[in-house]
Amino acid sequence: MGARVVVKNPAVVGVIASQGELRAAARIRRPPDLFELRLDCLPDIDPTNVLRLRRPLIITARNPAEGGCNKLAFRRDDRLREFLPCAAFIDVELRSLRELRAVWKEAGRRKIQRICSVHNFARTPSHAVLLKQFQRARSAGANIFKLVTRADTPDDFLTLLQFLRRARGRCCVMAIGRFGPISRLLLAECGSVLVYAALQQPLYPGQLTLRELRQASRPWERSLRERAEPRPPARLR
Secondary structure, rough: OOOOOOOOOOOOEEOOOOHHHHHHHHOOOOOOOOEEEEEEOOOOHHHHOOOOEEEEEEOOOOOHHOOOOOOOOHHHHHHHHHHHHHEEEEEEEEHHOOOOHHHHHHHOOOOEEEEEEEEEEOOOOOHHHHHHHHHHHHOOOEEEEEEEOOOHHHHHHHHHHHHHHOOOOOOEEEEEOHHHHHHHHHHHHOOOOOOEEOOOOEEEOOOOEEHHHHHHHHHHHHHHHHHHHOOOOOOOO
């Protein structure tokens, strides 16, 4: 996957985190723009299992502290390297960049786009903290900075919105918790480059399935179009 993959903005990412979702992804009639392959949730698959997927692939393998599904009975760097030939993107948590430095650099040499992510499932940190994390990711060569925090209050959500508007670079920003669903709609309209959705079963509170995301997007997009379209002048009486 040496050539740069160009996707629309925002791009919808379908998360594959089970064998059932992998089978569903291979036969879905209307696939999302990208698939994310959660290797931590799929310890028994090999690269031949993803050959039937008809969209570019993001690969990631999270440890439990990063929201990973299992206790990782395999070395993450070996597992990620095994799937690099299949990948258009690789996602590595900011806290794991040192541990996975070799595979991160190899992905860069292969021209695979690199996502550096931060997941905070407990709270939304201050804007200053988020900005420092963003700058560290950019310094490491990330093409995209991905931020997911827990947003249960309007202030939490506004902090994410403020960060997205002020960050200078490609960012994916979402929330879990009370403001999780609306964050995936509104922040995408405000510049977030990726929107993630579970193919079948949400992994976190506030995460939507692909079907739910599409159903919620229809009236939202219609409302935005109506606001953007110029209204004909009122007829003079």
